[in-house]
Amino acid sequence: MFGIVPRSIMSGQKRRRRLFPVSPTPSVIRGLHYTNVYRSRSAISGQKAVLTEAVKAIKPDEVQKRHVTGDVISPGQVMGIEHLRDPRLNKGLAFTLEERQALGIHGLQPARFKSQEEQLELCRISIQRYQEDLNKYLYLTELHDRNEKLFFRLLSENIEHLMPIVYTPTVGLACQKFGLIYRRPRGLFITINDIGHVYDVIKNWPEPNVKAIVVTDGERILGLGDLGACGMGIPVGKLALYTALAGIKPHECLPIVLDVGTNNQNLLEDPLYVGLRQRRTTGKLYDDFVDEFMQAVVKRYGQNTLIQFEDFGNHNAFRFLDKYREEYCTFNDDIQGTASVAVSGLMASRRVTGKKLTENTFLFLGAGEAAIGIADLTVKALENEGLTEEQARERIWMVDIDGLLAVDRPEGNLEGHKKFYAKKHPPMKDFKAVVEEIKPSILIGASAAAGAFTPEILRMMATFNERPIVFALSNPTSKAECTAEQAYTNTDGRVIFSSGSPFGKVTVGEKVFHPGQGNNAYIFPGVALGVLLSGIHHISERIFLIASETVANHVSDTDLQRGSLYPPLSSIKEVSMQIAMKILDHAYEERIATVYPKPKDMRTYVQENLYKYYYEPALVPTWGWPDHPVVKTRAYPKSERKFYQPKETL
Numbered sequence: 001m002f003g004i005v006p007r008s009i010m011s012g013q014k015r016r017r018r019l020f021p022v023s024p025t026p027s028v029i030r031g032l033h034y035t036n037v038y039r040s041r042s043a044i045s046g047q048k049a050v051l052t053e054a055v056k057a058i059k060p061d062e063v064q065k066r067h068v069t070g071d072v073i074s075p076g077q078v079m080g081i082e083h084l085r086d087p088r089l090n091k092g093l094a095f096t097l098e099e100r101q102a103l104g105i106h107g108l109q110p111a112r113f114k115s116q117e118e119q120l121e122l123c124r125i126s127i128q129r130y131q132e133d134l135n136k137y138l139y140l141t142e143l144h145d146r147n148e149k150l151f152f153r154l155l156s157e158n159i160e161h162l163m164p165i166v167y168t169p170t171v172g173l174a175c176q177k178f179g180l181i182y183r184r185p186r187g188l189f190i191t192i193n194d195i196g197h198v199y200d201v202i203k204n205w206p207e208p209n210v211k212a213i214v215v216t217d218g219e220r221i222l223g224l225g226d227l228g229a230c231g232m233g234i235p236v237g238k239l240a241l242y243t244a245l246a247g248i249k250p251h252e253c254l255p256i257v258l259d260v261g262t263n264n265q266n267l268l269e270d271p272l273y274v275g276l277r278q279r280r281t282t283g284k285l286y287d288d289f290v291d292e293f294m295q296a297v298v299k300r301y302g303q304n305t306l307i308q309f310e311d312f313g314n315h316n317a318f319r320f321l322d323k324y325r326e327e328y329c330t331f332n333d334d335i336q337g338t339a340s341v342a343v344s345g346l347m348a349s350r351r352v353t354g355k356k357l358t359e360n361t362f363l364f365l366g367a368g369e370a371a372i373g374i375a376d377l378t379v380k381a382l383e384n385e386g387l388t389e390e391q392a393r394e395r396i397w398m399v400d401i402d403g404l405l406a407v408d409r410p411e412g413n414l415e416g417h418k419k420f421y422a423k424k425h426p427p428m429k430d431f432k433a434v435v436e437e438i439k440p441s442i443l444i445g446a447s448a449a450a451g452a453f454t455p456e457i458l459r460m461m462a463t464f465n466e467r468p469i470v471f472a473l474s475n476p477t478s479k480a481e482c483t484a485e486q487a488y489t490n491t492d493g494r495v496i497f498s499s500g501s502p503f504g505k506v507t508v509g510e511k512v513f514h515p516g517q518g519n520n521a522y523i524f525p526g527v528a529l530g531v532l533l534s535g536i537h538h539i540s541e542r543i544f545l546i547a548s549e550t551v552a553n554h555v556s557d558t559d560l561q562r563g564s565l566y567p568p569l570s571s572i573k574e575v576s577m578q579i580a581m582k583i584l585d586h587a588y589e590e591r592i593a594t595v596y597p598k599p600k601d602m603r604t605y606v607q608e609n610l611y612k613y614y615y616e617p618a619l620v621p622t623w624g625w626p627d628h629p630v631v632k633t634r635a636y637p638k639s640e641r642k643f644y645q646p647k648e649t650l
C-alpha cells in the first residue's frame, strides 16, 4: 500500500491546516495507514506528488526500523522548509552545506554554519536576557517546539539552572497563566464529552510508539489547587524531565489532561480559560471515563505502557492507585514518588544524626497524598530496621485540617490510610500545641499551608533536638511550610532541612548551607526508565524503596556537610541511571522482567537505549528529488565553515 494515496482525497484536503506541531515524520509514515494525517501534511507542504514519490522510494523496513529504535527518521521525506519546521529534524544553522543542498533548504537560512555548542551558547545568552522566570519558561517552550535536540541538550546540561524553570516552581506559574501563554498544543486534551470515543481521540496523537504517559485531571496542581485544563503544564514538565534526566525518548512520551471541568470559580469566570467551562464531573461518569481512558491507552499502545498519575485530587489519587496498580503499569507520583524521595532523605539523615530511623518520632503536617505516601513508605523503612508494622505506625503522628489524627476526634474524617495513623489521644486542633506535646524529632510538611512552620515552632524543634529534621515539602515555593532561611536561622543552623521546591544557599554566622531539594524529580525519571527497560507490568512499593536507597547511597559526605540530604541536581542524571539499573537487577532477580534475554551488561543496555541529543547527519534521499534539485553553489571557503567552540556555561 506504499505510496497509494488517491489523488482525489489528497487534493480535497488542500484547505486543511497543519494539525500537529510535533514531528510530522512518523505521521507521514503512519500516513501510509492513516491517510488523513498524511493528507494534512502533504497539503501544507505542497509537495504531495513528491511525497508520494518519496514514499515509494523509501524501503519500508528501514523506515520502520529507525523509527522503532527511536531515532529520528529523516530518510528525506520531509523536505524543504518543512524540514526546518520539524522540531525533531531541525538543526538550525548546524545543517552542513551538503545537507542544506540536498534537503532543499539551501538559501532558507543565513550563510553561517554553527555547531550545537555554539547554539547552546546562544541559548544561554538568550535566557539570561530575560528577567522574569515566566519569560524564560516561554523561551524554552519555544525552543522545545523549534529544535528538540537543542532543547534537551540545553536542559540536561544545565539542570541546576533550568529545572526550576521548566519544572517546579515556574511551571506552577505557567499553569496559572496557561490561558494567557497558550500557543501551540503539546499533549492530548481528552474531555468528559469524549466519553465513548476516548480511543479515537488517543488515535489522533501522531506518535505510534508511546511508552510513557503522564496524566492529570488538574484537580490538585502542586499546592495550587484546582487548575482544570491549565494543569497541562505539569505532565509536559514531568515528561521533559523524563528525557532530560533519564534519557527517555521524547516521542515515547505523551502528556495528557483529562478535562472533566473545574470547580475553580475564578477559572470558570476567566475569559482566558481554555478548558471545559463547567463544574467537575464526579461519581460514576467520572470513574467510567477514567476506566475508558486506561483501557484505551492499552488498546492503542499496549499493556506495558507506563501511566504516571499526577496531581489528581486526594481522594481520587488513592482510589485510582488501589484500583489500577495490579491491572496496569501505573504509579502515582504524588503518593509514591514523593514518598520515595522523602524516605531517601530520612535514610541519608541517619548519617548526620547517628540515629536509626526507629529512634525518631515523626510528625506530619498534612494527611494528603504526599503525607500519607511518605508515612506508608516510612513504615516500610522502619520495618526494615526491625519494627512491626504496628510499632512503626505508632511512631508516626499526623495533623490535618481538623487537627491531630485522633481516634475520637469529633470531626471523624479518618477515611482511607489516615485511620492507620490515628492515635488514642485527646483531640487537639492547634498545630503548635501538638508539636509541644509530641516533641517530634522529624517534622514533615506536605500541607500546602505556607508558613505553617512558624519561627516559634522551629525554635521548639531546636530545643527538643540537637539536630532537628524539618522537611517543608509543599510546592511551589510560595506554598512551602517555611523557607530555608527561616529553618536555619531559627535553629542556630542546627536543622537538617530540605524542601520540595528549590531554595538558594543560606548563611548563618560563619556557615553557609546549601539545602537539598526533596523533590520527586530524583525518583520518577529513574523509576520510569527502569520500568520501561525491564518491561515490569506492575510497580510495587519495593521499587520505590529501591529508588530511595539508591538516592540515599548517592549522597556524599560533602553533600551532608553542605547541608543537603540529596545529591546535587547536577548528578541527577547519573542517579536516574543508577535507579534504573537497580530496578533492572531487581526485576530479573524476582523474575518480573518481561524483556528477554536478560541483558549481559546493565549499564551498556541502559546507555544504548538512551535518547541522544547530539545532532546526527541528516539522511538525504538518494533517489533524486524533482522539486528540489541539489543547488550546487560554489564551495564555501573553509573559514566560513569552521565551528567555534564556546567557553561559557550558564
Ligand SMILES: O=C([O-])CC(=O)C(=O)O
Binding pocket: 168, 221, 222, 223, 311, 333, 334, 474, 475, 500, 519, 520
Ligand atoms: O511537581 C513537583 O514539583 C512535585 C509534585 O509532584 C507535586 O508537588 O505535586
Ligand SMILES: [Mg+2]
Binding pocket: 222, 310, 311, 333, 334
Ligand atoms: Mg505532583
